[in-house]
Structure formats: structure tokens, C-alpha cells
Amino acid sequence: MSTPVLRDAESSGLADQPESFADVGQLLRELKPHNPVYCVFPHVYRESTKAFLQGFPGRVLFGVKANNDPRVLRLLIESGISHFDCASLPEIELTDRLCPSGTKYFMVPTRIRGAARDAQRVHGVRHFMVDHVDGVAPLANEIDMSKSIVFARMAVHHKAAMSDLSVRFGAKPADMPALLQSIRDTGAEAALAFNVGSSVTDPDAYRYAMNITREVLTKLPFRLRLLDVGGGYPKSYPGFTVPHLDEYFRAVTESFAELPLADNAEVLGEPGRAIAAPGMSAVVEVLLRKQDRLFINDGMHGVFWELRYDGHDRYPVRTFRDGVLLAGETASFTVNGPTCDSEDTLPGKVELPRDIRPGDYLEFGGIGAYSLSGRTDFNGYYSDRIVTITSTAEFPPSLPQSGDG
Numbered sequence: 062m063s064t065p066v067l068r069d070a071e072s073s074g075l076a077d078q079p080e081s082f083a084d085v086g087q088l089l090r091e092l093k094p095h096n097p098v099y100c101v102f103p104h105v106y107r108e109s110t111k112a113f114l115q116g117f118p119g120r121v122l123f124g125v126k127a128n129n130d131p132r133v134l135r136l137l138i139e140s141g142i143s144h145f146d147c148a149s150l151p152e153i154e155l156t157d158r159l160c161p162s163g164t165k166y167f168m169v170p171t172r173i174r175g176a177a178r179d180a181q182r183v184h185g186v187r188h189f190m191v192d193h194v195d196g197v198a199p200l201a202n203e204i205d206m207s208k209s210i211v212f213a214r215m216a217v218h219h220k221a222a223m224s225d226l227s228v229r230f231g232a233k234p235a236d237m238p239a240l241l242q243s244i245r246d247t248g249a250e251a252a253l254a255f256n257v258g259s260s261v262t263d264p265d266a267y268r269y270a271m272n273i274t275r276e277v278l279t280k281l282p283f284r285l286r287l288l289d290v291g292g293g294y295p296k297s298y299p300g301f302t303v304p305h306l307d308e309y310f311r312a313v314t315e316s317f318a319e320l321p322l323a324d325n326a327e328v329l330g331e332p333g334r335a336i337a338a339p340g341m342s343a344v345v346e347v348l349l350r351k352q353d354r355l356f357i358n359d360g361m362h363g364v365f366w367e368l369r370y371d372g373h374d375r376y377p378v379r380t381f382r383d384g385v386l387l388a389g390e391t392a393s394f395t396v397n398g399p400t401c402d403s404e405d406t407l408p409g410k411v412e413l414p415r416d417i418r419p420g421d422y423l424e425f426g427g428i429g430a431y432s433l434s435g436r437t438d439f440n441g442y443y444s445d446r447i448v449t450i451t452s453t454a455e456f457p458p459s460l461p462q463s464g465d466g
């Protein structure tokens with residue numbers, strides 16, 4: 062994914078002002094676009110960022126992989142994000158360029174050789190990660206450990222998480238004391254990190270991970286200062302209603318207070334989806350209808366790629382005809398993307414107006430996470446038209462979390 066990071070950063074968005082429209086209806090009336098258009102709603106991003114910064118009881122690191130579009134990153138930075146959870150040198154370069162005064166964290170246990178050295182020398186990165194004792198020496202060869210904080214990542218899995226990351230990442234809790242000690246032996250400050258998964262549907266997953274953390278911490282002959290509780294804070298999608306973020310904040314706050322940490326301890330969170338998802342929509346054109354099957358100009362190789370994983374299988378949607386919202390009786394449709402791949406089918410049924418036809422437009426909301434950052438140009442289908450919607454009365458289609466009033 063390093064190529065799109067650089068291409069997006071250099072070709073658009075940094076210097077250019079994005080095109081802007083009052084609302085999606087105006088966009089459709091003026092552009093009648095035949096390629097997908099991705100709409101950014103700045104007021105929604107200001108809200109999602111503010112909600113996280115105010116609710117989370119510690120440092121908020123934005124998980125850059127969820128959305129690396131420079132225009133979106135700029136909005137998050139303007140809204141107060143100044144810490145970045147990065148997984149590669151290109152992500153560090155991008156966030157350093159957009160937010161030179163911010164703090165970039167290189168939070169993956171395996172890196173391209175030489176990347177940690179460049180991250181520290183060129184970009185002043187001080188926070189790194191390992192998840193195995195054999196990962197400590199290669200890191201120590203590239204950076205000045207005495208100036209660095211190295212997180213030992215612990216594997217935890219909870220059934221409420223969308224994917225089991227503990228298979229690929231993390232040390233077993235029983236191995237954590239030795240790993241933390243080996244980090245200290247290099248002269249670095251040792252810290253602890255875990256990530257329970259993505260789209261975590263139960264706040265108790267964080268309590269569970271914190272309990273395991275407590276058992277590890279009580280075995281240590283020293284106290285840690287930093288605990289990184291990762292990402293995974295979910296958003297609701299159709300058929301996938303999740304608890305309110307406040308319940309996750311409460312779980313982290315309460316269980317963090319119970320931990321034997323240093324007096325000046327801080328908790329770090331790495332939200333990607335919770336901040337990135339709400340503020341974008343994808344506006345696509347209907348190309349063909351075959352009874353209850355529609356073909357549209359974006360698909361599983363484009364912005365809808367995340368739907369192939371467990372978790373949600375749909376986005377909220379609304380329909381436009383001739384630049385105005387189309388209402389009325391609905392029916393269930395299967396939606397296909399434009400490529401020649403037989404798998405280019407959105408997995409969930411989509412409820413749409415019964416008389417929908419080619420030339421109508423669909424607007425899928427809540428697509429800001431894991432969409433732009435992973436789309437490909439497979440078969441020659443790719444759009445980089447990203448516009449701003451300025452009216453604060455206009456919201457992308459969205460769904461409440463349970464407990465929203």
C-alpha cells in the first residue's frame with residue numbers, strides 16, 4: 062500500500078483545494094459523474110474526532126491505515142489529532158509532512174530493513190514495537206535505544222473481535238515479562254501494547270485484555286509508564302449495531318485504574334475506524350439492472366473491499382434520481398461491481414427503491430474506514446475524485462449506535 066500513500070500525497074490534496082459542493086444533490090446536478098465520487102463531510106469528521114478526544118481517557122493515536130487520504134488526515138489534524146499510529150515509513154513520511162509537530166509511532170513488530178533507522182533519523186520517531194525477543198536486536202541495530210520507547214505487543218483475542226489478530230501478532234502473556242526485560246536491557250523504555258481486534262462488538266473485550274495485562278504487570282520487578290490498548294472501537298452498519306463508544310471508554314477508564322503502573326502512567330488508544338468511518342460517502346452510478354441484480358461503477362476491488370471480511374456486510378445507502386432523493390417502496394437487490402471478476406459482488410442484500418434504474422445514483426455512507434486506503438485499479442476501474450460537502454445540514458447515510466438518543 063505504499064504506492065497509493067505517495068501518489069495520493071503528491072498528486073492531490075496537499076496543495077489543491079478539493080472541489081466542493083453544498084450537498085450531494087448539487088454535486089449530482091452539476092457533475093452527473095460517470096466515475097465514483099467520494100464525498101468528505103468535514104463537520105462529521107470534526108464530531109467523530111472530538112467525541113474520541115473528549116471521551117478516551119488518554120493519548121489518541123489515529124490508526125493511519127484506516128484512512129490515509131491527505132484531505133481527511135488534514136481534517137483530523139485541524140480537529141486536534143496530533144499522534145499517529147503508523148505501520149510503515151511512507152505512513153510516517155505522510156503524517157510528518159501534514160503534521161510536522163505531531164508524534165509518529167512506528168507500531169509494527171516487523172519493518173522493511175532500514176525503515177526504523179530512517180524513521181528515527183529523518184522523522185525523529187521514538188516509539189517502536191516488538192513482539193518477540195528475536196525482534197529486539199534488529200531494532201537496536203537501527204535506532205538509539207536510549208532515546209526510544211519500545212512497546213512489547215501482547216497477543217490477546219476475544220470472541221467479540223472481527224478478526225483474530227493474535228495469530229499473527231503478539232507474544233504470549235507468559236512470555237511478556239522476559240520480552241519487556243530484554244527491551245529494558247537495551248537501554249530503551251519498555252512499554253506494553255495489545256490490540257484486541259477490529260470492530261470489537263463487546264466493551265468487555267478491553268476489560269478482559271486489561272485483566273491479562275494486570276497479571277503480566279504484577280510479575281514485573283519494575284513499573285511501566287505507557288500502556289497502549291490498541292484500536293477496534295466499532296461503528297454501526299446495517300445489520301451490525303454496536304454499543305456506544307462511551308461504553309468502551311468506560312471499560313478502558315475503569316480497568317486502567319486497577320493496573321499496577323508507574324505514578325505518571327498514561328493509556329494510549331489507536332482508533333482507526335471509529336474516527337475515520339463516519340465522515341465519507343461513495344456516490345456511484347447504476348449501470349445496469351437485471352431484475353433484482355444491479356451493476357454499479359464501484360465494487361469489491363474498489364472502495365467496498367472491506368466487505369469481504371467478517372463483520373458488517375453492508376453500508377447504509379440512499380438513492381438519487383435527477384439530483385434529488387428517491388423515496389418510495391423498496392425491494393432487496395444484489396449489487397455487483399463493474400469488473401470481470403465473478404467475486405465482484407457485495408455480500409449483503411441492499412434495500413433500494415423498487416423502480417431503481419440505470420442512471421440513478423446510490424450514495425453509500427459511513428465508508429471512511431478501510432475503503433480508500435485499500436482500493437485498487439484492478440481491471441482499470443479506479444477513481445480518485447474526492448470532493449468536500451460543505452453544508453452542515455447534509456449528513457451521509459448513517460446508523461446510530463445502541464444507546465444513541
Ligand SMILES: *Cc1c(COP(=O)(O)O)cnc(C)c1O
Nearest residue numbers: 124259292293294331332333334
Ligand atoms: C488496524 C489497527 C488499528 C486501528 O484499528 P481500528 O479497528 O480501525 O480501530 C489500531 N492498532 C493496530 C495495531 C492496528 O493493527
